[in-house]
Amino acid sequence: AQSVTQPDIHITVSEGASLELRCNYSYGATPYLFWYVQSPGQGLQLLLKYFSGDTLVQGIKGFEAEFKRSQSSFNLRKPSVHWSDAAEYFCAVGAYGGSQGNLIFGKGTKLSVKP
Amino acid sequence: EPEVTQTPSHQVTQMGQEVILRCVPISNHLYFYWYRQILGQKVEFLVSFYNNEISEKSEIFDDQFSVERPDGSNFTLKIRSTKLEDSAMYFCASRPLPTTEAFFGQGTRLTVV
Numbered sequence: 001a002q003s004v005t006q007p008d009i010h011i012t013v014s015e016g017a018s019l020e021l022r023c024n025y026s027y028g029a030t031p032y033l034f035w036y037v038q039s040p041g042q043g044l045q046l047l048l049k050y051f052s053g054d055t056l057v058q059g060i061k062g063f064e065a066e067f068k069r070s071q072s073s074f075n076l077r078k079p080s081v082h083w084s085d086a087a088e089y090f091c092a093v094g095a096y097g098g099s100q101g102n103l104i105f106g107k108g109t110k111l112s113v114k115p
Numbered sequence: 116e117p118e119v120t121q122t123p124s125h126q127v128t129q130m131g132q133e134v135i136l137r138c139v140p141i142s143n144h145l146y147f148y149w150y151r152q153i154l155g156q157k158v159e160f161l162v163s164f165y166n167n168e169i170s171e172k173s174e175i176f177d178d179q180f181s182v183e184r185p186d187g188s189n190f191t192l193k194i195r196s197t198k199l200e201d202s203a204m205y206f207c208a209s210r211p212l213p214t215t216e217a218f219f220g221q222g223t224r225l226t227v228v
Binding site: 043045049051090102106108 | 221
């Protein structure tokens with residue numbers, strides 16, 4: 001079955017520290033992978049995406065993610081966290097082709113940032 | 116920058132009532148979606164819509180749900196007889212092509228009392 005696992009429900013890091021949020025997926029076809037961020041009361045904002053090519057992708061707000069096919073992972077990283085990064089982060093996988101394209105989301109990781 | 120717009124931002128309705136959630140996708144997009152997020156849970160796919168018909172739907176999208184694109188700009192989700200468990204944040208999304216990412220609206224928080 002297709003699924004996305006985000007093993008960490010809640011992570012707290014200090015401002016200025018590095019961050020890595022884990023994402024593992026199970027998907028039958030070649031996956032398209034995404035990270036979305038949701039601030040409290042807000043919608044889903046795309047941070048970055050992987051469709052093909054270079055397995056290290058850069059996104060907005062200084063985030064990056066690395067696709068590792070052998071580990072079925074797409075972990076999100078940031079070298080130095082800012083207080084404004086406190087939010088919930090969702091990893092998602094999808095297949096794009098034809099008229100379909102629904103995404104399967106993980107349960108999310110809530111990030112808290114200590115001053 | 117173009118964005119997906121959803122109205123209202125928050126709707127409270129009584130159990131058994133019909134509700135219509137409205138979305139205006141980005142104008143040149145061809146594929147439309149509804150997702151929902153029950154409080155504290157993950158975002159779940161409900162339905163996709165392309166070329167004026169449903170292309171895929173999840174198990175959640177039962178006969179109580181329907182979608183419509185009544186004109187060239189709006190995309191609506193109707194729940195015929197709301198239940199308490201329909202309380203959730205509902206997200207509309209759209210994308211222009213099969214090989215691009217989906218753009219999400221800000222969501223409509225539906226509270227059924």
